[in-house]
Amino acid sequence: MKRTVDVSFPVGPVHPCWKEPARVKCETRGEYVVSAEVELGYMKKGIERIMKGRPWQEVMFLAERVCGICSVIHNMVFIEALEHISGIDVPRRAALLRVIVNELDRMQSHLLANFSYCYTIEHETLAMYLLDVREKVMDQLERITGARVTCAYIVPGGVRFDLRPEDAQALRLSLSAIGEEVMRYTDMFANGPLIALRSRGIGILTKEAAREAYAVGPTARASGLGDIDRRLRHPTYQSLGFSPIVRTEGDNYARIMVRFQEIAQSIGLIQKCLDELPAGPIRGGGIPGAGEIAYSMEAPRGELTYFVRTDAAGRVLEISIQTPSIMNIEACCHYMLTGVSSLADVTSTFVSSDPCIACTER
Amino acid sequence: MTILQKVKNFVRSRSIHVAYVDVGSCNGCDIEVLACLSPRYDIEQYGIFVHNNPREADILLVIGAYTPGWEEKLRGLWEKIPPPKAAIAIGNCPISGCLFARPHTLVDPPVAKHIPIAAQVPGCPPRPTEILSAILSVAPTIFADYEVKTK
Amino acid sequence: MALSLVAYIREFARVEWAKKFLAARTAPLVIPPYFRNYPELTGKTCTHHLFCMMACPAPGAIDVIRTPEGWQPRIHVGHCIRCGLCVEACPNGVLSSGRILESMFLDNTRLSFSFAITVDLDRCMGCGNCAVACPVNKLIDAQMSHGGRASTDDLLLKVSDGKCHVLHVEKCTGCKTCEHHCPNEAISVARLLEAVHSPEEEPWTS
Numbered sequence: 001m002k003r004t005v006d007v008s009f010p011v012g013p014v015h016p017c018w019k020e021p022a023r024v025k026c027e028t029r030g031e032y033v034v035s036a037e038v039e040l041g042y043m044k045k046g047i048e049r050i051m052k053g054r055p056w057q058e059v060m061f062l063a064e065r066v067c068g069i070c071s072v073i074h075n076m077v078f079i080e081a082l083e084h085i086s087g088i089d090v091p092r093r094a095a096l097l098r099v100i101v102n103e104l105d106r107m108q109s110h111l112l113a114n115f116s117y118c119y120t121i122e123h124e125t126l127a128m129y130l131l132d133v134r135e136k137v138m139d140q141l142e143r144i145t146g147a148r149v150t151c152a153y154i155v156p157g158g159v160r161f162d163l164r165p166e167d168a169q170a171l172r173l174s175l176s177a178i179g180e181e182v183m184r185y186t187d188m189f190a191n192g193p194l195i196a197l198r199s200r201g202i203g204i205l206t207k208e209a210a211r212e213a214y215a216v217g218p219t220a221r222a223s224g225l226g227d228i229d230r231r232l233r234h235p236t237y238q239s240l241g242f243s244p245i246v247r248t249e250g251d252n253y254a255r256i257m258v259r260f261q262e263i264a265q266s267i268g269l270i271q272k273c274l275d276e277l278p279a280g281p282i283r284g285g286g287i288p289g290a291g292e293i294a295y296s297m298e299a300p301r302g303e304l305t306y307f308v309r310t311d312a313a314g315r316v317l318e319i320s321i322q323t324p325s326i327m328n329i330e331a332c333c334h335y336m337l338t339g340v341s342s343l344a345d346v347t348s349t350f351v352s353s354d355p356c357i358a359c360t361e362r
Numbered sequence: 363m364t365i366l367q368k369v370k371n372f373v374r375s376r377s378i379h380v381a382y383v384d385v386g387s388c389n390g391c392d393i394e395v396l397a398c399l400s401p402r403y404d405i406e407q408y409g410i411f412v413h414n415n416p417r418e419a420d421i422l423l424v425i426g427a428y429t430p431g432w433e434e435k436l437r438g439l440w441e442k443i444p445p446p447k448a449a450i451a452i453g454n455c456p457i458s459g460c461l462f463a464r465p466h467t468l469v470d471p472p473v474a475k476h477i478p479i480a481a482q483v484p485g486c487p488p489r490p491t492e493i494l495s496a497i498l499s500v501a502p503t504i505f506a507d508y509e510v511k512t513k
Numbered sequence: 514m515a516l517s518l519v520a521y522i523r524e525f526a527r528v529e530w531a532k533k534f535l536a537a538r539t540a541p542l543v544i545p546p547y548f549r550n551y552p553e554l555t556g557k558t559c560t561h562h563l564f565c566m567m568a569c570p571a572p573g574a575i576d577v578i579r580t581p582e583g584w585q586p587r588i589h590v591g592h593c594i595r596c597g598l599c600v601e602a603c604p605n606g607v608l609s610s611g612r613i614l615e616s617m618f619l620d621n622t623r624l625s626f627s628f629a630i631t632v633d634l635d636r637c638m639g640c641g642n643c644a645v646a647c648p649v650n651k652l653i654d655a656q657m658s659h660g661g662r663a664s665t666d667d668l669l670l671k672v673s674d675g676k677c678h679v680l681h682v683e684k685c686t687g688c689k690t691c692e693h694h695c696p697n698e699a700i701s702v703a704r705l706l707e708a709v710h711s712p713e714e715e716p717w718t719s
Contacts, residue, residue: 014414014439019392020384021431042431043386046468050461057706061570061596062461068390068487112393125524131400138397139545146549146611149390149487152596155708160601161613162620188524193517283622285709313629313703358389403542454571457591461571486571486594491542 006030011346013042018347019116020357024333026346033346036337038329043361051319056082056156056288059316063306064150066321067359069112071150072105073299079154081308085291086156093280094158095236096273100171101144101153103266103273107178108137109300110218110259110266113354117256118189120348121198126188133181140174143167158283168274179267186260199253203336203349206250213331216324217302218262219353222247222254230298240272252352259354288314299324301354323359367507374420374446374505376409378497381419381443382452385436386429386469390487391453395423398490408498416442421501423493427455427462427469428476440477446508448480449473450496457482480504549597549611551588559584559607564626565599567687567704575599601708602626622708628685629703630670632677636699639675643691643700644668649684 007028013021021042027034047066051059056078063078064071076098083090090098111134118127138148144163145151153160163171189195205215210223220228226246231237245261247254290312296305302324309318332353340349382395398405399412416422416439428436440449451473454460459471473479481500483492524530544550552575561577561584569575574592577584586599586608600613601624617623641660644650649669650657657663662672669684670677670691677700689702 013435014381014383014416018414019396020389042429043384043426044429044431044468045386045427045462046466047462049466049468050464052466055703055706057568057598057704058461058570061594065388065390065461068388069393071388071390112396115396128399128401131397132402135397135400135402142545143547146547146597146613147595148489148548149394150388150594150596152598157708160622160708161616164619192520282620283708285707287627287705287707311631313631313701314705315703356389358387454591454594458573460592460594463572482591484591484593489544489548491544494542 009343011350015347018351020355022329022355022357024337024346024350026337026343028343031342033337033340033343036333036346038333040329040357040361043357045362047362048319048321051316054316056310056314056316059319060155061150061152063321064152066323066362067356068149069109069356070105070300070359072102072153073297073304075152075154076102077295077297077299077304077306078308079156080297081293081295081306082156082288082310082314083286084295085293085308085310086286086289086314088157088286088288089284090158091281091284092278094282094284096277097144097159097163097282098154099236099240100163100270100273101141101151101159103270104137104141104144105151106300107263107266108134108141110263111137113300113351114189114256114259116351116354117252117348118195120351121195123192123195126185126192126195129181129185129188133178133185136174136178140171143170155283156288157286158281160283162282163277168277172271172274175267175270179264182260182263182267186257186264189256189260196253198345198348199251199256199352200249201251201253202345203252203332203340203352204250205331205335207248209335210250210331213335214327215302215331216327217299217354218255218258219302219328219331221245222258223250224248228303230296230303234297237269240269240276242269252349255352255354292318301325301356301359302328321362323356323362325354325356325360328353329355329360367509370509371502371506374508375502378408378410378421378501379419380410380412380421380423380497381414381416382412382423382425383416383436383439385424385426385432385456385473387426387453387455391425391455394487394490395425395452395493398494400490403490403494405494405497408494410494410497416440417444419443420447420505421497422447422449422477423452423497424449424456424473424477424479425452426473427459427471428473429469436473436476445512446505448500448504449477450500451479451482452493453488454484454486457484460486547612549595549613551590551593551595552586552597552600552608552610554585555606555609555614557605557607559586560605562604563688564602564604564624565608567626568598568602568624568706570594570596570598598624602706624706624708626687627705627707628682628687629705630679630682630685630691631701631703632679633699633701634676636697637676638697638699639672639677640696641672641677642694642696643677644670644672646690646694648688648690649686 012023229244305322456473
């Protein structure tokens with residue numbers, strides 16, 4: 001097919017709007033984007049090669065450092081994969097504490113993604129408001145786990161630290177404050193006419209295209225795919241009565257709104273966990289054994305899968321990680337960016353799919 | 363010291379432009395640098411302005427353990443920054459390689475092999491307060507009397 | 514346009530916003546007590562079990578050195594990732610970081626180490642380097658011959674029938690000396706870390 005291309009326009013790798021290096025090459029006709037391609041490879045560290053042959057207590061920390069934003073879920077998926085291999089049971093209290101920490105992590109990740117989007121569309125006021133709320137979430141995360149980003153909270157058989165009564169009280173108080181603020185900012189985002197100009201109807205990913213591109217996470221849920229949420233298959237989430245949030249618009253606006261709604265949903269889940277939290281042990285013990293498994297869970301950005309094979313001493317022989325961002329980045333480049341009517345919307349559309357380059361390249 | 367130099371010193375200590383470059387980290391330090399922007403830490407009340415344009419920057423925050431993808435690019439990026447300039451290594455990765463400095467790895471730490479590093483902020487990741495105090499303590503000492511020193 | 518103006522006026526004409534704008538000061542930059550900072554010495558006596566070094570996931574972050582006052586762990590800033598595993602692994606509470614020691618006392622948790630030695634018989638050449646190098650063997654039978662053969666069966670490692678055999682794995686201290694001395698990567702030591710919450714104690718409730 002013959003195409004008329006005016007300019008091949010590179011965005012990145014170092015770009016003021018992007019937190020991580022990636023290059024998007026847009027072929028444009030005037031302001032209209034004909035096609036886009038992503039070029040990766042600035043962050044490849046070879047984590048899976050380093051992981052091979054190491055005991056789980058080292059791989060656990062490497063798994064956390066696959067992605068610094070959603071570090072809790074990487075920890076959780078790797079440890080739960082090991083537990084499934086060796087048949088280790090987790091006490092109910094520890095399982096609920098895992099959900100609490102995981103949802104706090106999801107909240108801060110979504111707030112960061114929405115901050116990036118608001119910053120990219122130059123709505124700095126809302127962006128700073130969101131970053132301020134994120135600090136409150138980080139405070140709670142730090143209070144429970146003892147670290148802000150790489151928490152190292154989940155170990156085989158349970159969690160490392162118990163939730164103290166005074167911390168639970170502080171968490172409850174803080175959650176209701178965060179909930180009110182997030183509701184206010186959601187309202188600001190949903191009803192802001194200038195925000196709507198930059199977001200509504202831009203970067204549309206239809207339901208069929210999302211299915212075709214194997215989009216995952218909030219990106220897919222904003223296009224009407226709800227059944228891909230892996231939390232539906234997790235026993236603890238099932239017992240909490242989890243149901244995913246789905247929107248049907250499929251544009252930038254829907255993707256950000258899905259994240260806002262998921263933050264509110266996470267607050268509800270944590271409060272439910274706190275209500276149901278039984279007394280009891282938090283560490284059941286157990287030594288990882290030999291086996292092979294593919295285990296998936298829902299990261300803030302979508303489905304995250306670990307393929308792990310271990311030997312009898314709990315050493316990781318083979319490991320391969322499938323992270324959500326690669327699907328979303330491809331969906332973004334091939335479906336969302338094609339047909340964007342202005343080059344100024346390229347960055348905001350790319351950021352709205354919440355790309356995490358560190359996860360993608362590892 | 364001339365009055366002009368004094369004015370320059372004063373202005374340079376109150377207006378620091380920062381660019382950050384991620385040369386292969388886990389993202390943890392990136393978001394801690396971003397957290398410095400938040401109203402809690404409010405990096406701009408000290409006159410530090412974070413944006414990602416090397417040509418306007420005074421201080422380059424280097425994050426990450428130097429992956430092969432950056433081999434020719436980091437040096438070029440460093441040379442684009444107009445003097446006076448300084449690079450600060452954020453996190454364990456640019457200092458020692460952190461957990462990635464193992465056999466079979468692709469990274470090539472420390473970053474000090476590739477560009478001159480003025481200060482290091484250890485931690486995996488460092489807290490925003492640590493990053494903030496590092497920038498605040500390095501910038502005045504490097505930029506003070508720059509014209510006198512280079513004469 | 515008029516709508517957005519109204520929206521902005523409504524946002525910024527609030528008393529709450531004006532108060533915040535006029536009285537905004539960032540809080541003093543303090544590190545909260547629950548943050549796991551670099552481990553510090555508590556002053557208790559180190560017994561040189563080296564569990565801190567075995568648990569540490571970061572290369573070159575901790576070592577134990579001999580000082581005039583006895584053995585002492587030393588943290589290398591720039592390598593340490595502040596995970597706090599060394600604090601949990603130490604049987605004597607020599608190190609402390611954040612609230613970890615306090616939490617371990619409240620939760621009554623303990624990390625325990627056990628060791629497993631696996632010998633790949635296809636790769637083992639029966640050279641006996643591992644058995645000779647093993648410091649546990651040296652204490653039991655200082656007279657061990659260079660081929661790793663010995664008369665006693667109390668040993669940790671022993672060569673018989675041309676292959677290395679593990680006799681008493683419970684004596685292993687996890688030092689990995691055998692692994693480093695094996696020319697053919699046939700022997701490997703696994704350090705099994707297990708964390709348990711003692712059930713007989715009163716559990717911490719919320």
